Amino acid sequence: xxxxxxxxxSKAFGETIAVDDVTMTIPNGALVxxxxxxxxxxxxxxxxxxxxEQPEGGDVSIGGRSVVDDTPAQRxxxxxxxxxxxxxxxxxxxxxxxxxxxxxxxxxxxxxxxxVSEIAEVLRISHKMxxxxxxxxxxxxQRVSIGRALVREPTIFLMDEPLSSLDAKLRSDxxxxxxxxxxxxxxxxxxxxxxxxEAMTMSTHVGVLDHGRLVQFGTPREIYENPVNLYxxxxxxxxxxxVLPADMFAGAPAGADKMGLRPEHIxxxxxxxxxxxxxxHLGDQIRLHLTLDGHDVVTLSEPHSDLExxxxxxxxxxxxxxxxxxxxxxx
Amino acid sequence: MSSYxxxxxxxxxxxxxxxxxxxxxxxTLLPLVWILTTGFKxxxxxxxxxxxxxxxxxxxxxxxxxTTRTRxxxxxxxxxxxxxxxYEEVVRNRDMVIAGPSRYGERFLNSVxxxxxxxxxxxxxxxxxxxxxxxxxxxxxxxxxxxxLSTRMMPPIAVAIPIFLMFRTLGLSDTHLGMILLYTAVNIxxxxxxxxxxxxxxxxxxxxxALIDGYTRFQAFxxxxxxxxxxxxxxxxxxxLIFSWNEYAFAVLLTSGTAQTAPPxxxxxxxxxxxxxxxxxxxxxxxxxxxxxxxxxxRKHLLRGITFGAVRK
Numbered sequence: 001x002x003x004x005x006x007x008x009x010s011k012a013f014g015e016t017i018a019v020d021d022v023t024m025t026i027p028n029g030a031l032v033x034x035x036x037x038x039x040x041x042x043x044x045x046x047x048x049x050x051x052x053e054q055p056e057g058g059d060v061s062i063g064g065r066s067v068v069d070d071t072p073a074q075r076x077x078x079x080x081x082x083x084x085x086x087x088x089x090x091x092x093x094x095x096x097x098x099x100x101x102x103x104x105x106x107x108x109x110x111x112x113x114x115x116v117s118e119i120a121e122v123l124r125i126s127h128k129m130x131x132x133x134x135x136x137x138x139x140x141x142q143r144v145s146i147g148r149a150l151v152r153e154p155t156i157f158l159m160d161e162p163l164s165s166l167d168a169k170l171r172s173d174x175x176x177x178x179x180x181x182x183x184x185x186x187x188x189x190x191x192x193x194x195x196x197x198e199a200m201t202m203s204t205h206v207g208v209l210d211h212g213r214l215v216q217f218g219t220p221r222e223i224y225e226n227p228v229n230l231y232x233x234x235x236x237x238x239x240x241x242x243v244l245p246a247d248m249f250a251g252a253p254a255g256a257d258k259m260g261l262r263p264e265h266i267x268x269x270x271x272x273x274x275x276x277x278x279x280x281h282l283g284d285q286i287r288l289h290l291t292l293d294g295h296d297v298v299t300l301s302e303p304h305s306d307l308e309x310x311x312x313x314x315x316x317x318x319x320x321x322x323x324x325x326x327x328x329x330x331x
Numbered sequence: 332m333s334s335y336x337x338x339x340x341x342x343x344x345x346x347x348x349x350x351x352x353x354x355x356x357x358x359t360l361l362p363l364v365w366i367l368t369t370g371f372k373x374x375x376x377x378x379x380x381x382x383x384x385x386x387x388x389x390x391x392x393x394x395x396x397x398t399t400r401t402r403x404x405x406x407x408x409x410x411x412x413x414x415x416x417x418y419e420e421v422v423r424n425r426d427m428v429i430a431g432p433s434r435y436g437e438r439f440l441n442s443v444x445x446x447x448x449x450x451x452x453x454x455x456x457x458x459x460x461x462x463x464x465x466x467x468x469x470x471x472x473x474x475x476x477x478x479x480l481s482t483r484m485m486p487p488i489a490v491a492i493p494i495f496l497m498f499r500t501l502g503l504s505d506t507h508l509g510m511i512l513l514y515t516a517v518n519i520x521x522x523x524x525x526x527x528x529x530x531x532x533x534x535x536x537x538x539x540x541a542l543i544d545g546y547t548r549f550q551a552f553x554x555x556x557x558x559x560x561x562x563x564x565x566x567x568x569x570x571x572l573i574f575s576w577n578e579y580a581f582a583v584l585l586t587s588g589t590a591q592t593a594p595p596x597x598x599x600x601x602x603x604x605x606x607x608x609x610x611x612x613x614x615x616x617x618x619x620x621x622x623x624x625x626x627x628x629x630r631k632h633l634l635r636g637i638t639f640g641a642v643r644k
Contacts, residue, residue: 052539072542079543081536088537089558102545148544 002063003028004049004156004188009058011044011212018044020212021058026156026205031182031189033199033220035235036209042192043082045209046158049190050077062155073104078149079158083165085145086133092144093129096120099152119147122177139166143174150181157182157189163198171195175202196236200224208232230327233260239287239298241321242266248293249317256330260321263300271316276309290315363619369612377608391425392609394418396435396600396617400427435614438596443621444507445592446576449514453571454564456515457522462552464523465530466538476527479520487517488580498585507590510582514575521574522567529563530556565632569625576622593618 004026011019019041026032034042047053049060051072059066067075078099086095096116100107107115120126123143128136136144142165149157162178163171179202182189193199199206200220207217208231216228220236227233233241246256249271272292280287286305290297290313297315307313322330340348369377371388400422411428414420422429463469464476494513495504503509533556541551557564579594586592597614601607 050543052542071547072539073545073547076545077543079540081540083536085536085540087540087555098541099544103547103550104545145540148540 002155002188004190005059005061005064006045006049007059007061009045009048009060010056011041011048011053012056017212019048019055022209022212022214023058024207024214024217026188026190028188029186030204031179031191031202032205032207033191033193033203034207034209035193035199035223039211040209041212042209043160044212046079046160046190046192049075049156050079050158051075073102076104076152076155077158078152078154078156080142080146080149080160080162082160082162085148086136086141088132088134090133091129092120092125092131092133092136095133095144096147096151099148105152115151119151122150122181123147123174139170142166146174146178153185155188157187159189160192161194162191164194172197178202196238199236206236208235226329227260227321228329230258230260230323230329233321233323233329237262239263239300242295242297242299244292244295244297246322248272248295253322253331255324256322257325258323258327259317260323261297261299261317262321263298265318265320266297266299266315267318268299268301268313268315271314273312273314276307276311276313278309279307288313366612366615369608370616372609372612374607374609377612378606389421389609390418391421392607392613394421395607395610396613397433398422399430399433400425401430402427433600434596435593435600438591438593439618441507441586441590442576442592442594442618445510445514445590446572446621448507448511449518449575450568450571452511452515453518453522454526454568457519457526457567458557458560458564460519460523461526461530462556464527466535476524479523482517482520491581491584494581495584505586505588505590510586510590510592513581513585514578517578518571518574522571525567525570526560526563529560533559562632565629569629572625573622 006022006024006026009019009022010017022041022045024032034045036042044053048055051067051070051074055068060068062075062077087098090098093116096119097112099105100112100115117126117129120129123146125140125143125147128140133141133144142162146159146162149159163174166174175198181187182202191198191202203220205217206220206223208215208223210231216223216232218226223232224236227236230243234243242261244259244261246252246259248259252259274290274292274297276288277291277296278289280289281303283303285303286301286307288299288301288307290299292315299315301307324330368386370392371390372383372386373389373391376383376386376389377392398418403426405426408423408426408428411423414423419429464472469475498504498509498513501509503512537555537559538548538551541555542548546554577594578592582592583595586595593614597611597618600610600614602610
């Protein structure tokens with residue numbers, strides 16, 4: 001395992017700029033999550049690190065050594081693709097053993113046997129070892145392809161939304177399992193996801209991408225509590241951050257144009273009256289959809305609230321985030 | 332937009348469809364049945380009018396196909412020792428003796444060598460070219476693909492004279508190598524285009540995963556792409572073999588002895604002044620066997636191959 005460093009990395013596909021001058025260090029043993037909408041350049045960054053794409057500018061170094069001229073095999077990285085990654089003509093067993101049999105590793109047969117059955121145990125696919133890869137359910141396929149990465153000891157694991165095709169139960173089990181494996185191995189992992197729970201709970205660091213640019217890089221808490229702009233603020237948080245005109249409540253700093261309110265920034269009981277539009281009972285909490293002077297606001301409430309649609313709730317902000325007209329954070 | 336509804340066809344529709352299928356099968360199979368039965372008829376039955384549907388089967392056609400015979404005077408025939416084999420007896424009944432084997436065996440072997448040789452070469456080269464066209468940035472890719480296809484825009488025989496002269500100059504006339512190269516040149520455009528379609532359907536992620544798993548580009552191609560392309564390779568091979576196996580015009584023009592294939596040879600079996608239709612039919616029947624066996628062996632692939640890409644899983 002080693003530190004992976006991207007310096008001024010750039011890549012364009014024709015006119016489209018996929019990765020724009022990204023500089024980022026993935027510390028040894030870290031789990032870094034890349035966040036961003038489709039087309040933000042998350043997958044391209046994984047492909048540039050793995051060597052499946054060549055950068056137009058900048059450098060990728062692994063363990064202090066530039067690898068841009070190395071083949072993917074020479075870089076010794078493991079990658080989990082979002083889909084289509086299992087070799088359909090091979091059994092599960094052979095799929096898992098495939099990287100160990102490569103000319104790169106040339107693992108002895110007993111060791112392949114041991115490692116493969118160990119990983120199969122962890123990912124709960126031992127009973128399907130002799131199945132063809134095409135005879136698996138979507139969740140099983142994805143577990144096998146995660147397993148194919150985990151049998152190796154690569155410099156870095158690259159995972160492109162590995163849990164996105166799994167059902168909720170399996171996803172939360174595997175999320176914890178992956179984190180445990182990563183900590184046990186001391187593995188360095190670069191992880192692409194849309195899922196904010198994955199980003200918040202697994203990562204040591206989060207990188208937020210917007211149109212190929214790295215907008216902010218920091219711990220999940222930093223990204224959540226201290227977003228540099230409105231875009232980053234909108235990437236984390238469920239329900240999403242509410243954006244209101246800054247002058248809706250008194251106390252906006254000079255130059256503020258928008259006010260960002262996460263649910264915990266909204267205090268109920270005093271302040272401006274807002275109308276309850278809809279109530280969602282989530283069991284452990286209630287999601288309140290409010291209208292405040294024609295603006296929609298979503299917040300959380302106690303599970304045993306007796307509010308009903310049409311009721312009026314007084315709300316006021318508590319330590320909100322302020323942004324200027326271009327979306328940059330002020331306080 | 333009209334909406335489609337799926338309803339069970341009425342019994343009349345089913346009956347109509349069934350009748351059409353049977354009629355079509357009869358029309359296409361009739362010539363084959365004719366050839367097959369004629370091979371087992373006596374020369375007299377073969378030209379009988381109206382055609383005999385029930386007849387006494389005879390192996391005379393097959394005996395004549397594989398032998399050359401000489402007519403002898405009746406008294407010489409009587410002086411000979413009794414026939415040692417059943418086929419000698421068949422020949423003696425016509426007042427003839429076997430002079431030696433015919434050339435059908437050699438010509439058949441030539442067809443096998445040239446047909447399968449050029450099929451292998453077309454598919455081998457076609458697979459490599461199709462992979463390159465499918466995966467890499469080849470300069471002028473579209474122009475090259477069009478150029479490759481353009482070789483099929485005229486009947487191959489249109490270039491017969493230049494090829495004839497070229498073969499004479501290069502010493503390729505009437506050689507196995509020459510015919511293999513010629514049929515490969517004709518087939519390769521088909522092979523490249525068909526196989527490129529199949530390669531395009533194979534997701535790149537498979538090879539990319541193999542590259543990351545520690546394999547070289549060639550190993551990834553060999554271990555991952557090739558097994559995936561097996562269906563396409565099999566169906567392409569069938570099409571290539573059918574063309575080179577049945578090709579007649581070039582074979583007549585460019586081969587006469589050493590490398591002559593069966594198609595130009597079979598008509599000559601009819602004999603000088605003779606009308607040995609059973610032998611011709613026997614030759615044609617046996618000639619069908621290898622292509623049929625090859626196609627049946629690869630049939631599963633062929634069916635999947637034809638529908639490949641049309642149906643999304």
